[in-house]
Every structure is written in structure tokens, then in C-alpha cells.
Amino acid sequence: MSVPWHKRPKFWEWVELAAAGGALASAIIAVWDKLAGAVWGSACGAVLLIAKFTQKRLEKQERIDRERMARQMIKTLLRGMIDDYFAQVPDENRYQHRATLFICQDADPARGLPKRLEIHVRVGVFEDSPCVLRVDENERSKCEGVAGQIWFLDAPHTEELPEWPANDDMTAKAAYAGKGFLSIERAAALHVKSRVLSGVMVRVFGRKWGVLIVDSQTLGFITKHPQKVKLIRWYADLIGQMLEEAMR
């Protein structure tokens, strides 16, 4: 689908250039006729301002569209990843397995927000979960969840968790929370009590960008079999490249 000329930032860049040229010419006109020069100068200035504003707005919209498209493509990729990674899982049990791409957001002291991982794209149950995991560059103990540990280590990590108790067994709850690098309260609030989580850092232009995680409510499907490790490598690599293209 082609974009109409007036919606292309490049067109407005040319308008800006022409208006700047016009403003320069008006200064020369003003040498002979002050009024004509002033009128031309003001008109060109106004066009320049409008062109600049429009160009900025269109560029912003273009960036938003590109990010939205990248997110959509990543979602399709994650679906493929689940199909590949959990190929042996019967269809009726697929809901027990998910893939999530977390994005790291910088701390925002004005809003009282620490540096954190937020869900960028998820495929599986609770896709719109507002789950946020705190991370820290210097202290591992301040990094929440398995994703937080991966962020800190900058290396792939797999963690098997014990079962979350059906009763009020606080020792079992503490064991689950401890292995999941969460407080008991945060672990209790999870909608899905995963038994295994495995993931990898996603780097963009060499920098840490986010964390890609697969999680399962059943033991035995997330393993260190070379084929599974290769799959994670392949998808992390692909997602990184896609994000690099989107950010260009």
C-alpha cells in the first residue's frame, strides 16, 4: 500500500527547505520593498513552522506503526516457537505452555518506578498480564523472577520449581517462591504457577534489551537437550534482528 505524498515525512522535509529558501529570498526583497519582504518573510516562516510540526508528527506516527508491526511479527514468531519447542505436547495441553518476551524499562524516579521488565509480547494464557519484575544491574538479589535472574546474568538460565501447595503449607510456598526468585506474596498472586521456566537475554545492537522466556506447568518438556537449546538460540537471534530492523 503506497503512502499519499502529503503523509510522507520526506515531502515535508522538502517543504521546509523551500520555505527556508523563501525566507532567505524575502530578506533580499526587503532591501527594495520592506513591506513585501515582511509579508513574504512571515508567510515563509509560517509554512516552515507548519512543515516542521507536520514532519515531526508523521515521523512519530511512522515509529509507532513500525513498533506495532514488529510486535505483531514477534507474536507470530513466538507462536512458531511454541509449536517447535512444545511439539510433543498434545493440542489439548498446549495451554500449559507459554512464551513471553519481556522488555526492560528504565527506572522512572518521577513516577516512583524502578528499572523493570514488562511483558512486551506473550503467547499463551494471560497474554495481557500486567506482570512487572524489578531488575538491578549490580545486585542479583534485587532481580525478581527467573527473567530477572537472566537479566542479571546476561546468560540463558533454566529453573525447575517445586509444586505450589494446594493448602496453606507455608514451607512449601516459601520453597516455590525461593526457587522462583519472588516473595511469597508475589508468588501467591501469580495466575499461573509454572513448574519450569527457561529463557535467554535478547540483545539489540549488542545491548541488553529484554528477556525471552518459555514456561511450562508440566515437567519434562523444557530440557537442556541440544535441540531445545538450539531453538532458543535461533529465536532469540531472530527476535534481536527483527528489533534491530524496527529500530533503524
Place this chain on the structure above:
Amino acid sequence: MTKNQMTKNVFLPEDFLFSEDVLPVQGDPTSYTWVSPYDMPDWVKMSSSDKELSLVFQYRDREVAGPEETALDESTELPIHVTRGQYSGKLMTLRVPLAKDVVSMVAERLKLVAPHQKRKNQELNFLLLSNILRKKQDEFQPV
């Protein structure tokens, strides 16, 4: 190019990289960490002259090396100079004077310094490269 200069590329197939004695994995069966996909080279460009052996590790991502070449460790007997990735700190290039069994010595030194790296990904990258050099030392051996 002088008489004893040579350059070659050593390709590292996935099956080799993911084999048990090459891929470094740390931890126990319920909690383990392995080397980052971005820190696994696809191939190594090797060049040697009369005086030194130089290795350039080619990774999949587009990270560039930091500006400074530094010494791998404090050893003066066989100084190894390296450059690291600008952000990840992984090993990008390595330069060492020629000596007998130089490749196995470099592999051993990488293994020794690995646990002293600041970050886990760097430690695992060093261990992987050490394993690669150890397993393929015949291919990296200068003429």
C-alpha cells in the same frame, strides 16, 4: 605477505558448539545456566605470522569491539592481548606471540581467567572459547 604468513577461517558448526564437552553449562539438573547465544562464535578467523598468532571471533550479532586492546591477565611470559565487545565484554579478538603449543596454552589461560570475569556471560564466553581452542587446536596451530 611474508613467507610464513597464513590466514584461514575455521567454521564452527552448531553440532560442534552444542556438544556436551564444548558448551559450558553450570548448575545442577534443576537450575542451570549456559552460554548466551550472542556469545557463541559462528567461525574464527585465524592468522599467523613469524611472530604472532591472531584470532578474530565472529559472532552473529553486530556488537563492535571496545576501543582498547588489553592484556588478558598479568602474565608477562606469554602476553595475550584481547579486545572485548563494547557492551557484553565477550572476547572479540586475541593476539599472542608464537610459542610451542601456543593454542593449548591460550585455551588453558582462558579457562583460568574465566571465573574472575565481572559478569557471568563473560565467564561462560571465555569457557566456551577455551573449549573450542582445546578441541580444535590442530586446526588453529600455526605452521
